[in-house]
Every structure is written in structure tokens, then in C-alpha cells.
Amino acid sequence: MNVPDQVLERSAETAAKLQLVDCDIHPSLNHRQALHPYLEKRWRDHLDTYGSLAHCVYAGRGGPYPRFTPETARRDAWPPNGNPPGSDLEFMKVQHLDAHDIRFGILEPIVGANNARNTDLSAALCTATNDWQVDEFTSKDKRLKASIHIGAEDAELAVEEIERRAGDRNFAQIQLGSRSVEPIGRKRYWPIFEAAQRNDMPIGFHVGGPSPYAPSPSGWPDYYIEDHHVLTHSAHAQVASMILEGVFELFPKVRVVMIEAGFAWVPPLAWRLDNHWRKMRSETPLCKRPPSEYLKQNVWFTTQPAEEPEHREDLRLLFELIGFDRMMFATDYPHWDFDDPQRALVMPMSDAERRMLFHDNAMNFYANLD
Amino acid sequence: MSISNAIDCDIHPGVPTIKVLLPYMSDYWRESFTARGQDNFQPASYLPNAPIACRPDWRDGDAIPGSNFDLLQKHALDGFGSRLAICNVLYGGSFSISETMGAAICSAVNDWVKAEWLARDPRLRASIVVPTQNPQLAVEEIERLADDRRFVQILMPVALDMMLGKQHYWPIFEAAVRHSLPIGLHAGSLYRYAPTTNGWPSHYLQDYVSNNHAFESQLLSLIAQGVFVKFPDLRIVLIESGVTWLPGFLWRARKTWRAVRPEVPWVDESPIDIVRRHVRLTAQPIDAPSDPAVLERVLNQIGSDDMLLFASDYPHWQFDGESVLPDGVPARLIEKMVNDNPLATYPRLRETIQ
Amino acid sequence: MGKHIVAALAEIPPGSQKLVHVRGRAIAVFNVNGELFGISDTCPHQGGSLATGATVGLTTSEEPGKFCHSRPGEFVRCPWHSWEFDLRTGQSWCDPRKFRTRPYDLSVEPGEALVAGPYVAETFGISVEDQYIVVEL
Numbered sequence: 001m002n003v004p005d006q007v008l009e010r011s012a013e014t015a016a017k018l019q020l021v022d023c024d025i026h027p028s029l030n031h032r033q034a035l036h037p038y039l040e041k042r043w044r045d046h047l048d049t050y051g052s053l054a055h056c057v058y059a060g061r062g063g064p065y066p067r068f069t070p071e072t073a074r075r076d077a078w079p080p081n082g083n084p085p086g087s088d089l090e091f092m093k094v095q096h097l098d099a100h101d102i103r104f105g106i107l108e109p110i111v112g113a114n115n116a117r118n119t120d121l122s123a124a125l126c127t128a129t130n131d132w133q134v135d136e137f138t139s140k141d142k143r144l145k146a147s148i149h150i151g152a153e154d155a156e157l158a159v160e161e162i163e164r165r166a167g168d169r170n171f172a173q174i175q176l177g178s179r180s181v182e183p184i185g186r187k188r189y190w191p192i193f194e195a196a197q198r199n200d201m202p203i204g205f206h207v208g209g210p211s212p213y214a215p216s217p218s219g220w221p222d223y224y225i226e227d228h229h230v231l232t233h234s235a236h237a238q239v240a241s242m243i244l245e246g247v248f249e250l251f252p253k254v255r256v257v258m259i260e261a262g263f264a265w266v267p268p269l270a271w272r273l274d275n276h277w278r279k280m281r282s283e284t285p286l287c288k289r290p291p292s293e294y295l296k297q298n299v300w301f302t303t304q305p306a307e308e309p310e311h312r313e314d315l316r317l318l319f320e321l322i323g324f325d326r327m328m329f330a331t332d333y334p335h336w337d338f339d340d341p342q343r344a345l346v347m348p349m350s351d352a353e354r355r356m357l358f359h360d361n362a363m364n365f366y367a368n369l370d
Numbered sequence: 371m372s373i374s375n376a377i378d379c380d381i382h383p384g385v386p387t388i389k390v391l392l393p394y395m396s397d398y399w400r401e402s403f404t405a406r407g408q409d410n411f412q413p414a415s416y417l418p419n420a421p422i423a424c425r426p427d428w429r430d431g432d433a434i435p436g437s438n439f440d441l442l443q444k445h446a447l448d449g450f451g452s453r454l455a456i457c458n459v460l461y462g463g464s465f466s467i468s469e470t471m472g473a474a475i476c477s478a479v480n481d482w483v484k485a486e487w488l489a490r491d492p493r494l495r496a497s498i499v500v501p502t503q504n505p506q507l508a509v510e511e512i513e514r515l516a517d518d519r520r521f522v523q524i525l526m527p528v529a530l531d532m533m534l535g536k537q538h539y540w541p542i543f544e545a546a547v548r549h550s551l552p553i554g555l556h557a558g559s560l561y562r563y564a565p566t567t568n569g570w571p572s573h574y575l576q577d578y579v580s581n582n583h584a585f586e587s588q589l590l591s592l593i594a595q596g597v598f599v600k601f602p603d604l605r606i607v608l609i610e611s612g613v614t615w616l617p618g619f620l621w622r623a624r625k626t627w628r629a630v631r632p633e634v635p636w637v638d639e640s641p642i643d644i645v646r647r648h649v650r651l652t653a654q655p656i657d658a659p660s661d662p663a664v665l666e667r668v669l670n671q672i673g674s675d676d677m678l679l680f681a682s683d684y685p686h687w688q689f690d691g692e693s694v695l696p697d698g699v700p701a702r703l704i705e706k707m708v709n710d711n712p713l714a715t716y717p718r719l720r721e722t723i724q
Numbered sequence: 725m726g727k728h729i730v731a732a733l734a735e736i737p738p739g740s741q742k743l744v745h746v747r748g749r750a751i752a753v754f755n756v757n758g759e760l761f762g763i764s765d766t767c768p769h770q771g772g773s774l775a776t777g778a779t780v781g782l783t784t785s786e787e788p789g790k791f792c793h794s795r796p797g798e799f800v801r802c803p804w805h806s807w808e809f810d811l812r813t814g815q816s817w818c819d820p821r822k823f824r825t826r827p828y829d830l831s832v833e834p835g836e837a838l839v840a841g842p843y844v845a846e847t848f849g850i851s852v853e854d855q856y857i858v859v860e861l
């Protein structure tokens with residue numbers, strides 16, 4: 001399982017040539033009404049009057065847990081014009097795309113569009129978000145690729161949006177949240193998977209998203225330090241749900257990636273699912289094979305936020321267990337838990353592994369990266 | 371791997387029917403359960419027929435798994451050659467909506483265990499089940515039984531009415547420390563909240579697998595609220611939690627703490643150190659990988675040989691035959707799990723050992 | 725060892741901070757209520773530039789639920805993952821032995837002394853009327 005020392009020494013040549021695909025870049029709105037140009041008057045008025053209805057108090061500020069930094073961002077990511085981090089393409093180019101020699105960057109807009117309550121409004125907002133990504137980012141810098149932002153709760157409208165964008169080379173994936181109103185493997189969401197498979201579009205589950213449920217099975221933790229951690233459980237739950245409900249049996253060509261959920265949880269979840277499925281499989285007839293087999297077949301992971309074991313060889317073990325071919329690097333720029341491409345994953349890697357992780361896997365996984 | 375002369379830290383005598391508890395209830399409650407015709411407070415969303423509820427070769431027809439004393443003796447005590455075993459009775463009291471009814475069931479369960487299990491085999495010890503719905507009633511129940519040193523732990527379901535670190539629960543911790551009783555958190559939920567943050571899965575299998583969301587979030591709550599600062603002698607035992615999720619949890623907890631610790635400045639050391647000092651886990655199930663070499667590495671990642679406790683989880687179906695422990699658990703760890711760690715975790719075991 | 729001029733004092737007034745380069749080293753300079761602190765700019769975690777971090781006080785606690793706040797402005801939070809560094813020692817709060825950034829001794833010298841003395845000014849001319857921040861390297 002250990003790689004011989006000689007292949008771990010990265011040659012200077014590879015280092016120079018290694019280009020990066022960043023699977024998680026957050027574009028943001030440069031002002032509160034930045035999506036207005038893409039919305040009908042009806043929705044503009046609605047938003048100005050009521051906002052977008054969420055499952056929590058504090059309308060307009062997003063989520064009940066106060067974050068630790070303004071806009072959840074790196075403090076050095078505010079553009080000189082004072083607009084929010086991620087909103088200024090020129091600054092993003094200098095600080096991020098050029099600085100890290102990024103070949104492609106996948107945009108993951110988190111702009112409050114996919115709320116789960118007023119689903120007609122969210123469908124309009126998602127369409128607007130998709131138009132906006134193209135206008136403000138991908139049409140101006142060919143390195144950036146958009147995500148087809150959809151609201152999962154009205155699968156019919158979500159599929160319409162997928163169809164509208166599927167032939168458009170600006171888009172690399174369909175974007176869902178790791179939180180949803182029901183476990184995402186449920187039948188009511190299957191049309192989304194069907195559309196993804198039909199259009200050969202992968203699905204990125206970015207951590208977060210709208211859910212009416214508490215963050216924990218015992219309710220609401222008091223602190224952000226807890227909420228920030230348990231949020232990753234939503235990604236465990238989506239993976240388990242898709243596998244056990246048979247999504248990958250019904251739509252075997254679907255490719256999904258779990259984004260910004262870390263990855264140390266993946267091998268233990270696979271073992272736990274396998275062990276208990278062996279005894280309880282009669283309950284889940286659409287999960288026909290050991291759950292870990294679907295993981296290896298249909299699920300990928302981004303590397304951020306990088307795991308920080310006490311011993312660095314344990315980091316490498318995680319990659320070996322999940323498979324270097326399933327892991328894709330992401331920075332989460334400009335958010336505070338950003339991973340630096342040079343410094344985040346402190347472990348020995350062969351040139352081939354490094355290429356897979358930072359470039360090749362994403363090139364193969366995403367649509368329209370060429 | 372087979373084991374003998376061990377201390378088994380998790381076995382489950384089953385309550386066959388509320389009728390067996392009635393003799394241990396007040397007149398009011400005896401009449402109430404009878405007149406209202408209420409029974410079957412099995413604390414799970416699935417029926418006892420579900421495979422996980424009982425290993426196939428341990429089934430006794432349609433009887434509630436674990437309810438037959440002779441079979442438990444034969445399978446669990448004699449079968450594994452255990453020198454001691456801790457009875458964790460899972461029944462409706464800790465789960466009920468009504469606090470007073472919950473307290474009545476818990477008290478009856480405790481007295482029933484004492485009279486019909488502890489009295490019949492000197493190898494048995496038990497946990498005090500408590501109505502966490504009302505911590506004051508829970509403390510009263512602890513006080514009522516604490517003098518009987520065969521009660522070695524306080525038992526609660528892991529997913530409760532609210533986060534466990536909240537001051538609401540502190541009276542229970544105070545009583546636990548005063549009486550040298552660890553708090554055992556057992557897999558399971560009051561189902562006040564959805565089992566996952568994405569709502570209610572279609573299958574019990576996912577509920578079960580998701581138990582570690584509850585274990586992780588309750589541990590984080592205990593840490594973040596400073597419970598271990600306030601009660602430095604408190605020990606928490608995670609029961610039927612699985613084991614292999616722990617290292618990844620610890621790494622993430624430390625990483626987050628390093629970033630945002632000023633939010634909870636009373637947490638003035640790494641959560642990894644806090645967990646190693648205060649938390650123990652029964653090693654059933656372990657949720658092991660198929661490769662024993664990988665299991666050994668993962669167990670070493672826990673970074674302490676003091677944390678795991680041997681357990682069979684009888685009569686739940688976690689393993690077949692004699693293989694209580696999967697291959698890959700290092701011998702030095704097994705030696706500690708079967709004896710030293712239980713004795714260190716449960717001070718009362720040492721007092722009552724024959 | 726030599727003395728190097730890092731900046732004119734007026735460039736870094738109280739409550740401000742600046743990244744300077746001296747002999748190839750990136751140094752984050754902070755002026756906390758008139759007291760000057762210099763630490764190596766690169767965060768030992770993943771390399772965030774500490775000169776762009778927020779300065780904060782030290783938060784501690786006597787018991788759960790109680791907050792003590794002291795030494796206002798004497799810590800910098802890394803702009804990326806918010807680890808706190810003590811400007812006086814360069815040590816991180818979360819693991820002071822393992823993660824630290826190098827502290828530099830800074831002093832303030834009048835311009836007239838600098839013109840004559842053994843000082844190296846890399847990027848600017850010196851005016852005798854002004855005050856300068858100096859580091860010994």
C-alpha cells in the first residue's frame with residue numbers, strides 16, 4: 001500500500017506543468033439586486049417586498065448560525081472595490097485563477113436561489129442565477145464553468161432548467177445541496193437523476209442547502225463550531241439515501257460528487273453500510289449490491305476541507321481507501337475554509353496520483369471541460 | 371476471534387410485556403396501564419422481527435429477543451464465558467412523550483432488573499435507566515438506586531429532546547459524578563427530530579447507520595458547552611455507536627476548534643484530548659473494513675488503547691458464531707478491552723468483583 | 725546582523741498593519757495602540773498572509789458560559805482559517821509549541837540617526853524629520 005520513495009519525489013518538470021482544475025469556486029452577487037435583470041417584474045417586486053422565504057428566522061441573512069468571518073470569506077478576498085468576495089471577476093483572476101495556474105474552475109453559486117418553500121420563486125431565481133453566471137463569469141473568462149443551479153423540491157421545474165442548459169457548453173454540472181426537504185434518493189427526486197443521466201451531466205452536491213430539519217437528530221446545537229461540523233452529516237445522508245433507495249441501480253450512469261464535505265467519513269460510512277446491509281438488505285430491495293460498490297461506481301469527492309489527521313500517513317490512507325481516482329481537488333475560494341493547492345494536502349504522492357487529483361479526474365468527470 | 375473471561379459491557383435483557391413490570395409499579399400506574407390497555411413500549415421504529423434485533427440462531431420463536439433469562443445465560447454469559455456483563459435494558463421509559471409515565475416505566479424497569487436479573491446471576495450488573503425528558507425525575511431515580519453498587523452506569527438514548535451539553539441536563543451529570551456512574555449513551559432516538567438533517571429516510575437501515583450523526587453531534591455538544599470542564603470526572607460511554615467513524619470525527623473536531631475556538635473559549639484544549647480522556651466506546655459493532663490490516667491502522671488512529679470496551683450487544687445481530695471481534699484488532703488492545711478498560715471505566719465493577 | 729528600515733512610522737499608524745519585505749523576508753507589521761509588532765507574514769498552517777488578518781484580543785474563560793477578554797488587538801487571526809497568533813511571541817493559540825511564526829523586534833528611530841548609522845534602506849529615501857521602524861536582522 002505504500003508507494004516507493006522514488007515515485008514520491010515530484011519532478012520539477014511535473015510541478016511546472018501541473019495544471020489545476022478547481023472544483024469549487026464561489027461566485028457572489030455584487031449587490032443585493034444583482035439577479036434583478038434576469039427576473040420578471042413580478043419576482044423583482046416579490047423579492048424586494050418579502051425576500052426569499054427560508055426555513056429560519058433572520059430573513060435575508062441566510063441561516064441561523066452566525067459565521068465566523070464576514071460573508072464566510074477569507075479576509076484577504078475582498079476586492080479593492082469593496083464588493084463582496086467572489087463578485088469581482090478581475091480580482092478573482094489575479095488573486096486566484098492566475099496565481100494558481102487554474103485551467104478550469106467550477107462555479108458553485110450559493111446565492112439563496114434554491115429555497116425550498118416558494119418553489120416557483122426559486123425556479124425563477126435559479127434560472128436567473130444560471131443566466132448571471134454566464135453573463136458575469138463564464139462568457140468573460142473561458143476558464144470558468146457554470147453549474148446548472150436548480151431547486152430540487154419541484155423536480156418538474158428542475159428538469160426544465162436542466163434541459164434548457166444541457167446543450168450549453170458554459171455548464172459543467174448540475175448543482176444540488178447536501179441538504180434537502182427529504183432524503184434525495186426519494187422517488188420524487190428521480191426525474192432529476194433521469195435528466196442528468198440522459199444529458200450526461202454530472203451532479204455536484206455542495207454542502208448546505210435548504211432543509212426544514214434540525215442539524216442534528218437531537219435538535220439545534222448552540223454554536224457555529226458544532227453546526228459547521230455536523231453539516232457534513234447531510235452529505236453522509238445523501239450518499240446513503242441515493243444508494244439505499246436504488247438511485248444508482250435505476251440510473252447507473254449517474255455521476256455525483258460530494259463537494260466541501262471533507263472525506264474522512266467516506267470509508268467508515270462504506271463499511272458501516274455494508275455491514276448492516278448484509279443483515280437488513282431485504283428492507284432495501286433496490287440496493288442490490290453491497291453499498292460500497294455503488295460508491296466506487298457512482299460517487300466522487302472533492303478534497304476540501306482537507307482532513308488533518310495527527311499523522312500524515314493517515315491522510316494518504318484515506319486517499320488509498322477511497323481511491324485516488326475518486327478524489328478531485330477544490331479550493332472553496334473565496335471562503336474562509338479555503339484549501340491552498342500547494343499546502344493543503346500534506347502527504348507523499350506519485351506524479352500520476354497528483355495528476356489525477358488535481359487535474360485528470362475532474363477533466364473526465366465534468367461536462368464540457370475541453 | 372473468540373474471547374473468554376471478559377467483561378461484556380453491553381447486553382440487552384428484553385422486557386417481554388409491560389405485564390412483567392406491573393408488580394414494580396405504584397397502584398396508580400398498575401391500574402393505568404391495565405385499564406388503558408397499553409403495552410409494547412419497544413423503543414424502536416422497527417419491529418422486533420427485524421434482523422438486527424436478534425441474531426437468527428438466538429431467536430426464541432416470537433418471544434421478545436433477550437427476554438428469556440435461561441437463554442441469555444446460555445448464549446451470552448456461558449456462551450462467551452464472560453465473567454461479568456452489564457445489562458442495558460432498552461424499553462419505553464426513556465423514550466416516552468409523557469415525563470411522568472416515562473419515570474414510572476424507568477423505575478419499574480430498574481426494580482425488575484434488580485429482582486429478576488441481578489438477583490439471579492452474580493455475573494450480571496446493570497445500568498440505571500432514567501427519564502431524561504425531565505432531568506429532575508432522572509436524578510431522583512439515580513438517587514433511589516445509587517446505593518446498590520450493582521448499578522454501574524446511567525443509561526440514555528443518544529438522540530434526545532435536545533442537545534446533551536445544554537445545562538438542562540447538567541443535574542444528571544452532577545449526580546453521575548457524585549455516584550461514580552458513567553453516562554452510557556445507547557444508539558437510538560426519541561424521534562423528536564428527524565434521524566438525518568435531510569428528514570426521514572425510507573428505510574430503517576438508514577436510520578440505524580445514521581446513529582453516528584447523533585453520537586457525533588452529542589459529543590460535540592458536550593465539548594462545546596464545556597460539560598467536561600464543569601465535570602472533570604465525568605465519563606461518557608458510547609454504546610453500539612460503531613467505532614471506525616471516530617478518527618475522522620476527531621480530526622474534524624480539532625480542525626474546527628482550531629479555527630473558531632474563541633466562540634467557546636472554555637474549551638481550552640484540543641477536542642481530541644478531551645475525547646480521549648472522557649469518552650469510551652463499546653466495540654460492538656466496530657463496523658470494520660474487510661481488510662484486517664486496515665482495521666488495525668484505523669484502530670491505531672484512535673491514538674489510545676484505553677477507549678474501547680468489549681461488548682457482545684447480545685441478542686442484537688452484529689456478528690456470527692464466536693467472532694465477537696473482527697480480525698485486525700491488535701492483541702494488546704483486546705487484552706485491555708476485555709478487562710482493564712471496563713474496570714477503569716466503571717469504578718463500581720472493581721468494588722463488586724468476586 | 726544588520727539594522728534594516730522597514731517603513732516610515734507614519735505609514736503604519738495605530739490600529740493599522742502592513743506587509744513589508746526586508747531582505748527577502750515577508751514581515752507583517754502591526755501598530756497596536758502605538759506599540760509595534762512584527763511577525764513573519766506566512767501562516768505556518770497553509771500559508772495565509774497574516775498581514776491581512778484581523779487583529780483581535782485574547783478570549784479566555786474562567787468557566788463554561790463566561791467570557792474574558794484581554795490584551796485588545798494583540799492577536800492576529802489568520803485571514804484563512806482563523807488561527808490566532810500572539811503578536812508578542814508569534815505563537816499560535818491552538819498549539820503554541822508546534823505552530824508559530826517568527827517574531828521580529830522592531831524599534832523606532834529618528835531619521836537623522838538613520839542617515840548616519842549602519843542602516844540599510846531598501847526601497848525609499850530617508851527624511852531627517854521623520855520617524856522610522858527598524859528591524860535587526
Ligand code: FES
Nearest residue numbers: 767769770802805
Ligand atoms: S493558513 Fe492560516 S490558519 Fe490556515
